[in-house]
Amino acid sequence: xxxxxxxxxxxxxxxxxxxxxxxxxxxxxxxxxxxxxxxxxxxxxxxxxxxxxxxxxxxxxxxxxxxxxxxxxxxxxxxxxxxxxxxxxxxxxxxxxxxxxxxxxxxxxxxxxxxxxxxxxxxxxxxxxxxxxxxxxxxxxxxxxxxxxxxxxxxxxxxxxxxxxxxxxxxxxxxxxxxxxxxxxxxxxxxxxxxxxxxxxxxxxxxxxxxxxxxxxxxxxxxxxxxxxxxxxxxxxxxxxxxxxxxxxxxxxxxxxxxxxxxxxxxxxxxxxxxxxxxxxxxxxxxxxxxxxxxxxxxxxxxxxxxxxxxxxxxxxxxxxxxxxxxxxxxxxxxxxxxxxxxxxxxxxxxxxxxxxxxxxxxxxxxxxxxxxxxxxxxxxxxxxxxxxxxxx
Amino acid sequence: xxxxxxxxxxxxxxxxxxxxxxxxxxxxxxxxxxxxxxxxxxxxxxxxxxxxxxxxxxxxxxxxxxxxxxxxxxxxxxxxxxxxxxxxxxxxxxxxxxxxxxxxxxxxxxxxxxxxxxxxxxxxxxxxxxxxxxxxxxxxxxxxxxxxxxxxxxxxxxxxxxxxxxxxxxxxxxxxxxxxxxxxxxxxxxxxxxxxxxxxxxxxxxxxxxxxxxxxxxxxxxxxxxxxxxxxxxxxxxxxxxxxxxx
Numbered sequence: 001x002x003x004x005x006x007x008x009x010x011x012x013x014x015x016x017x018x019x020x021x022x023x024x025x026x027x028x029x030x031x032x033x034x035x036x037x038x039x040x041x042x043x044x045x046x047x048x049x050x051x052x053x054x055x056x057x058x059x060x061x062x063x064x065x066x067x068x069x070x071x072x073x074x075x076x077x078x079x080x081x082x083x084x085x086x087x088x089x090x091x092x093x094x095x096x097x098x099x100x101x102x103x104x105x106x107x108x109x110x111x112x113x114x115x116x117x118x119x120x121x122x123x124x125x126x127x128x129x130x131x132x133x134x135x136x137x138x139x140x141x142x143x144x145x146x147x148x149x150x151x152x153x154x155x156x157x158x159x160x161x162x163x164x165x166x167x168x169x170x171x172x173x174x175x176x177x178x179x180x181x182x183x184x185x186x187x188x189x190x191x192x193x194x195x196x197x198x199x200x201x202x203x204x205x206x207x208x209x210x211x212x213x214x215x216x217x218x219x220x221x222x223x224x225x226x227x228x229x230x231x232x233x234x235x236x237x238x239x240x241x242x243x244x245x246x247x248x249x250x251x252x253x254x255x256x257x258x259x260x261x262x263x264x265x266x267x268x269x270x271x272x273x274x275x276x277x278x279x280x281x282x283x284x285x286x287x288x289x290x291x292x293x294x295x296x297x298x299x300x301x302x303x304x305x306x307x308x309x310x311x312x313x314x315x316x317x318x319x320x321x322x323x324x325x326x327x328x329x330x331x332x333x334x335x336x337x338x339x340x341x342x343x344x345x346x347x348x349x350x351x352x353x354x355x356x357x358x359x360x361x362x363x364x365x366x367x368x369x370x371x372x373x374x375x376x377x378x379x380x381x382x383x384x385x386x387x388x389x390x391x392x393x
Numbered sequence: 394x395x396x397x398x399x400x401x402x403x404x405x406x407x408x409x410x411x412x413x414x415x416x417x418x419x420x421x422x423x424x425x426x427x428x429x430x431x432x433x434x435x436x437x438x439x440x441x442x443x444x445x446x447x448x449x450x451x452x453x454x455x456x457x458x459x460x461x462x463x464x465x466x467x468x469x470x471x472x473x474x475x476x477x478x479x480x481x482x483x484x485x486x487x488x489x490x491x492x493x494x495x496x497x498x499x500x501x502x503x504x505x506x507x508x509x510x511x512x513x514x515x516x517x518x519x520x521x522x523x524x525x526x527x528x529x530x531x532x533x534x535x536x537x538x539x540x541x542x543x544x545x546x547x548x549x550x551x552x553x554x555x556x557x558x559x560x561x562x563x564x565x566x567x568x569x570x571x572x573x574x575x576x577x578x579x580x581x582x583x584x585x586x587x588x589x590x591x592x593x594x595x596x597x598x599x600x601x602x603x604x605x606x607x608x609x610x611x612x613x614x615x616x617x618x619x620x621x622x623x624x625x626x627x628x629x630x631x632x633x634x635x636x637x638x639x640x
Contacts, residue, residue, distance in 0.1 A: 004483070004495060004497065005483050005485050005495055005523065006523070007483045007523050007524070007525050007557065007562055008521065008523035008524055008525075008557070009524075009525060009557035009558060009559065009560055009561075009562060009601075010561065010562050011523075012558070012559065013559065013560060013561045013607075013610070016559075016607060017607050017611065020607050020608075022607055022608060022611060024611060024614075025615065026611065026615065
């Protein structure tokens with residue numbers, strides 16, 4: 001299928017906007033589009049969204065005999081594919097110039113910079129080594145495939161885990177992921193590509209060009225750099241002439257961008273590790289935004305049924321405990337009666353007074369039954385006792 | 394028969410229909426019908442007749458227009474050429490007397506140099522490869538390639554022809570285009586209230602805008618693309634923020 005051609009007024013308007021340092025989506029000159037990194041369910045699967053450009057990266061491994069020239073090093077293989085879904089201009093099984101350029105650039109960026117420790121992939125020297133294969137698929141093309149592909153590849157390599165291997169003499173045992181935890185790869189550094197588009201004979205410079213800006217550009221400069229400010233590769237294409245001061249300035253801008261992107265990748269990897277450790281949900285489905293028209297995802301809602309009996313028992317116990325508080329006022333009343341009888345027992349005197357005490361006992365019973373006004377009579381009784389004692393003397 | 398047919402159809406106006414749904418099946422009209430025109434039913438886009446049945450062939454909302462036209466509104470981005478529709482095309486090639494124009498469909502349309510206003514063999518229009526043309530389809534069926542003209546039936550341009558210096562062309566979905574081209578479109582009036590602008594809307598999803606400055610043109614294009622999935626209140630809020638200079 002043929003791609004939509006670019007009209008003259010579109011080209012003129014874009015160049016005019018670039019002269020005024022304005023971009024189509026309102027970005028500044030040195031801004032990247034919104035980068036989103038999400039990981040799949042398995043280790044080594046990663047999708048990177050750079051604005052509307054989407055790239056999928058998958059890492060796999062197997063044991064193979066090593067090359068004769070390097071018997072103690074593992075093999076790292078890169079493959080980038082332009083899916084027909086990405087753009088109408090991409091056709092399957094057709095080696096276009098763009099595909100060769102991207103593949104070669106990715107290989108130079110990641111392999112020749114020695115970012116992966118290939119000697120740690122050796123199992124038996126000369127006989128068995130690990131071969132790491134990185135497949136990068138472009139899902140949607142909206143410009144700047146090189147940056148998205150490099151971010152996807154390095155994120156997938158950092159996320160990947162290979163099976164554990166045990167060697168005893170001549171025996172080599174490969175354990176499955178259930179038997180032993182897989183081992184992450186040994187990665188020295190993270191080289192990341194930053195693309196610069198030049199316009200109007202190199203007079204104007206843009207970072208992260210989108211698809212329409214790529215069509216209008218004069219030339220493209222790709223700088224691969226890691227966060228230690230080491231340049232891994234530089235490639236210029238498009239037939240432009242650049243001064244070396246321009247390249248130096250681009251490398252300074254690239255170092256800032258690479259630091260930001262490396263921090264973003266590390267944050268994404270840490271989030272994914274934390275989610276997997278806590279037993280939470282991970283994978284592509286969880287990163288899909290909810291409440292969208294084109295996305296439908298609904299969680300199953302489990303209903304708790306095992307605690308029904310215990311809940312009912314708790315309710316019954318609460319009812320019983322409230323009834324226990326009812327008898328206590330009766331006890332209080334009983335306590336009051338006992339106190340009255342105690343007063344009677346404290347009066348122990350002679351026989352003559354016993355008769356008087358008996359009458360007093362009756363009166364005290366009446367006192368207990370009636371109100372406080374009877375207590376005054378009790379006081380009167382005490383006065384009578386004092387008079388009797390004076391008569392006896 | 395017609396009253397029962399329209400009644401059964403009118404009950405489903407506004408419903409979401411799926412491909413394969415059977416709207417209704419009708420029996421052949423009797424010989425003694427007094428008003429044969431009332432029995433006629435026009436199937437719009439999205440509906441298809443197969444024998445005595447009318448079925449839905451596209452997912453969307455069933456719509457109705459008096460007296461007897463029914464169609465299905467659906468959301469898509471790919472354009473299928475239809476006769477009489479005005480589109481924005483990009484001239485891709487010039488072969489002899491005919492220009493090849495890309496309209497975003499499955500095939501390129503052809504445009505004769507005599508289809509411009511006042512064009513003769515001596516007086517040829519100034520059309521270059523890559524120019525934008527606003528034209529209308531005169532032939533658009535599935536059996537042959539579509540054909541564009543830039544004049545109406547009286548021979549006048551009526552706003553059609555080559556255009557496009559100093560503006561921005563971008564692509565939106567066909568649903569948004571229909572909203573823009575509706576007679577009482579408050580979307581267009583709201584936009585023109587913010588900035589004075591010039592806008593050409595093609596039925597194939599292409600929109601060309603031009604405002605006083607580059608910044609205004611960019612704001613307009615971004616607003617138009619953002620308004621596709623917004624309600625009226627959300628759009629007014631966004632427009633107020635843009636007018637205040639918040640974005």
